[in-house]
Amino acid sequence: MNILWTVNLIPRPAAEALGISSDVLGGWVEAMAAQLVRFPELKLTVACKSDSGLDFDAEAQGVRYLSIPYGKGTDLASLTERCRDLIAKTRPDAIHIEGTEFLHAKAMLDAANGAGIPCVVSLQGILNGQYAYQCGLLELDDLLFSGSPANVFAALTLHLRKTRWYRPRMLPERELIAGASHILGRTTWDRAHAYAINPNASYYSCPRVLRRPFYETRWSLSGMRRHTLYVGNSYYALKGFHFLVEAMPQLLREYPDLTVYVAGHPPYGDKRSPVKKGYSAYLKKRIRDLGVGQRIVFTGTLSAEQVAERLSQVNAYVLTSVAENSPNTLGEAMLVGTPCISSYVGGAPDMARDGEEALFYRSNDPALLAWCVKRIFDDDALAERLSKNASARAALTHSADGNAERLMSVYREIVKEA
Numbered sequence: 001m002n003i004l005w006t007v008n009l010i011p012r013p014a015a016e017a018l019g020i021s022s023d024v025l026g027g028w029v030e031a032m033a034a035q036l037v038r039f040p041e042l043k044l045t046v047a048c049k050s051d052s053g054l055d056f057d058a059e060a061q062g063v064r065y066l067s068i069p070y071g072k073g074t075d076l077a078s079l080t081e082r083c084r085d086l087i088a089k090t091r092p093d094a095i096h097i098e099g100t101e102f103l104h105a106k107a108m109l110d111a112a113n114g115a116g117i118p119c120v121v122s123l124q125g126i127l128n129g130q131y132a133y134q135c136g137l138l139e140l141d142d143l144l145f146s147g148s149p150a151n152v153f154a155a156l157t158l159h160l161r162k163t164r165w166y167r168p169r170m171l172p173e174r175e176l177i178a179g180a181s182h183i184l185g186r187t188t189w190d191r192a193h194a195y196a197i198n199p200n201a202s203y204y205s206c207p208r209v210l211r212r213p214f215y216e217t218r219w220s221l222s223g224m225r226r227h228t229l230y231v232g233n234s235y236y237a238l239k240g241f242h243f244l245v246e247a248m249p250q251l252l253r254e255y256p257d258l259t260v261y262v263a264g265h266p267p268y269g270d271k272r273s274p275v276k277k278g279y280s281a282y283l284k285k286r287i288r289d290l291g292v293g294q295r296i297v298f299t300g301t302l303s304a305e306q307v308a309e310r311l312s313q314v315n316a317y318v319l320t321s322v323a324e325n326s327p328n329t330l331g332e333a334m335l336v337g338t339p340c341i342s343s344y345v346g347g348a349p350d351m352a353r354d355g356e357e358a359l360f361y362r363s364n365d366p367a368l369l370a371w372c373v374k375r376i377f378d379d380d381a382l383a384e385r386l387s388k389n390a391s392a393r394a395a396l397t398h399s400a401d402g403n404a405e406r407l408m409s410v411y412r413e414i415v416k417e418a
Contacts, residue, residue: 013060035404079107133323136237157278187347232329334394
């Protein structure tokens with residue numbers, strides 16, 4: 001069986017083969033590909049979105065990697081032509097379109113439909129489901145009339161990013177989902193949004209295979225540092241880190257040694273275009289106004305091994321997002337057994353039960369978030385119970401063998417139906 005899989009990045013094995021820097025995101029692509037190549041019946045080709053415009057055809061770890069270059073002014077017509085060329089070159093039995101967020105996904109579906117090749121469309125974050133949350137539930141009118149130039153700048157750029165950059169991408173996504181005969185998801189949330197757009201598509205469920213270090217690392221009371229938290233992303237308002245910042249003064253009253261570790265570099269140190277820095281301006285000012293900057297540590301770029309090690313060393317992991325589908329960082333923390341606190345958003349409630357495998361809070365309620373943190377800090381028995389239950393649940397959800405076989409069964413079914 002010959003499968004062409006389109007993804008939104010260049011996975012690490014391909015990047016290493018090409019001698020370019022790899023993306024720290026999307027490690028699950030590499031993890032699932034490593035499982036799929038173990039099936040002798042399968043020949044896997046991965047077509048990668050290439051933002052640099054790099055054009056390549058490379059082999060790595062039993063997988064062929066091809067490029068879908070993006071350049072200035074890349075449009076649907078040029079991407080569709082590229083996808084037709086990839087189909088002609090690889091002659092797939094089926095196509096797996098991973099993610100609906102970018103224009104090449106729509107182009108690949110159009111090209112596949114024109115060639116009569118069956119497709120399954122995987123849902124990641126759904127733009128049409130997340131549009132209302134792009135400003136992180138921040139009150140833009142309050143920021144606009146706050147009298148602070150930084151807040152006014154933040155409000156204007158957040159609104160501009162939402163309406164001028166984000167909104168135009170929603171129509172191609174709706175057309176893609178509406179035109180799909182087969183949809184692959186993981187949560188009640190993505191199934192609901194897929195059904196809202198296309199009630200006639202066949203829906204399949206297949207969780208992620210995560211990176212190996214998270215299966216091999218374990219959290220323990222004796223190995224963790226008390227009053228420490230880990231957050232996987234603070235880069236966009238959608239990730240809701242500002243609500244943890246709001247909770248920190250309350251926590252610092254009782255735990256003055258509190259340390260919050262945040263994956264990546266400080267967003268306000270970013271040198272990207274001003275339109276993308278509005279949230280950074282707000283976050284920098286809010287951290288300064290609340291006086292909590294000394295208790296926040298940005299870790300820089302971390303490998304999977306380093307993330308797993310960090311998760312094993314903290315008192316708790318916190319998912320602060322105001323919108324999500326099935327966050328991989330929550331799955332990673334659960335696998336390691338780090339006691340987890342999660343906002344009650346999107347598909348997160350499908351991944352863990354409140355009070356059993358994680359503690360949930362409303363995403364824009366800093367007081368409740370602080371209370372959840374306090375519960376874990378003060379109750380080792382609760383922390384150990386959450387750890388044990390989460391690790392067991394995640395081992396089933398993210399079973400490498402089970403999920404690879406599940407995805408293969410989807411491929412077999414759509415090829416058989418074609």
